[in-house]
Amino acid sequence: MDPIVEAALRKWPQVPHCFGWLALDARGDWYLRDAAAQAAGPFPQVKGSRVEHEGLLGFIQRNYAADAFGAWYFQNGPQRVYVDLEVAPWVFRLDAGPGNGIARWRIGTRDGREASYGGSWLDEQDRLFLQCDIGYGLVHSLDTGLASQAVEAGDWQPAQMPFARMPPHFGYVLRPQDVSDAQTKRPPAGGLVIDRGEA
Numbered sequence: 001m002d003p004i005v006e007a008a009l010r011k012w013p014q015v016p017h018c019f020g021w022l023a024l025d026a027r028g029d030w031y032l033r034d035a036a037a038q039a040a041g042p043f044p045q046v047k048g049s050r051v052e053h054e055g056l057l058g059f060i061q062r063n064y065a066a067d068a069f070g071a072w073y074f075q076n077g078p079q080r081v082y083v084d085l086e087v088a089p090w091v092f093r094l095d096a097g098p099g100n101g102i103a104r105w106r107i108g109t110r111d112g113r114e115a116s117y118g119g120s121w122l123d124e125q126d127r128l129f130l131q132c133d134i135g136y137g138l139v140h141s142l143d144t145g146l147a148s149q150a151v152e153a154g155d156w157q158p159a160q161m162p163f164a165r166m167p168p169h170f171g172y173v174l175r176p177q178d179v180s181d182a183q184t185k186r187p188p189a190g191g192l193v194i195d196r197g198e199a
Contacts, residue, residue, distance in 0.1 A: 001063050001075060015078040019178050022060075022074055023048065023084040026138060028091030028110045030060055033084075042175075043084040061111035066135070070167075071176035082176035087163070089172050090115075090137025092130055094146040102155045105146070107132055120151075120158035121166070128158060129166065136170040 023031045023043040031037075033048035040046040051057055063075040064083075072089045074081045083089075092115060095106040107115040107130060115132035122128055128139040128147050139147045150156040167174055 001065070002059070004077075015080075017073075017178065018076075018079055018081045019176060020082075020084065022081050023086070024072075024089070024091070025086045026091065026141075028093075028140060030057060044086045058111060061109070066172065069173065070171040071173040073176070084176070085172070085174045087127070087174075088129060088137045088166070088170075090132070090135050091140050092132070092137045092143075093140050094143040094150075096146055096149070100153075105150045105155060109134070109137075117156070120156045121161045122158045123161060123163040123166065125163070127163070131170065136166070136172060 020038050021033055023033055025031065025044055025047065030051040031043070031048040032051060033043060033046075037046050037048035051060065060074050064072065065075065066072045066089065067080075072083045072085065074083060090109060092107050092109065095108070097104050097106055102117055105117065107117060109115065113134060115130075115134045115137075117130060117132060119131040120128060121131075128144065128151075130137055130139060147156070151158060161169065
């Protein structure tokens with residue numbers, strides 16, 4: 001987490017949480033969902049505005065974490081902005097290095113974090129998911145060719161699991177919900193204000 005975010009949390013520890021305003025799709029793209037997008041329908045049927053600013057993307061990804069209940073959020077200064085997930089909290093990119101075996105397959109996130117392989121699963125749509133040291137995620141659709149090479153080589157041996165069982169089994173929440181309306185922070189009419197700090 002960025003030092004400026006940690007400082008804001010210490011200064012304003014009681015800022016209410018925000019729900020429904022930020023989402024992550026199955027391709028690893030982030031979306032801001034203003035009141036109009038939320039009123040038009042749920043994510044991912046209505047996605048909202050794709051975040052394209054590299055500084056803002058970096059700020060979101062550096063301050064992205066999960067709470068004790070498996071609900072993922074972006075810590076925006078003193079405010080926790082919970083994230084709607086299309087499929088999983090991570091979307092992994094793959095690369096192949098020299099050599100043989102599991103170590104040959106490099107797994108990473110959009111922001112360049114490396115991840116270590118722990119297991120793999122296929123859902124009923126033949127989407128490949130990986131359990132890694134940083135969490136559970138979907139292999140990006142552009143990397144299914146590399147993933148199939150890892151499976152064919154016997155380095156990854158995916159088990160079958162229906163998608164509906166994955167979030168509870170791997171401990172994450174697709175649509176975080178506020179348990180108390182009194183704690184819900186609704187951003188002003190102008191929309192969610194991102195505290196970019198040093199972004």
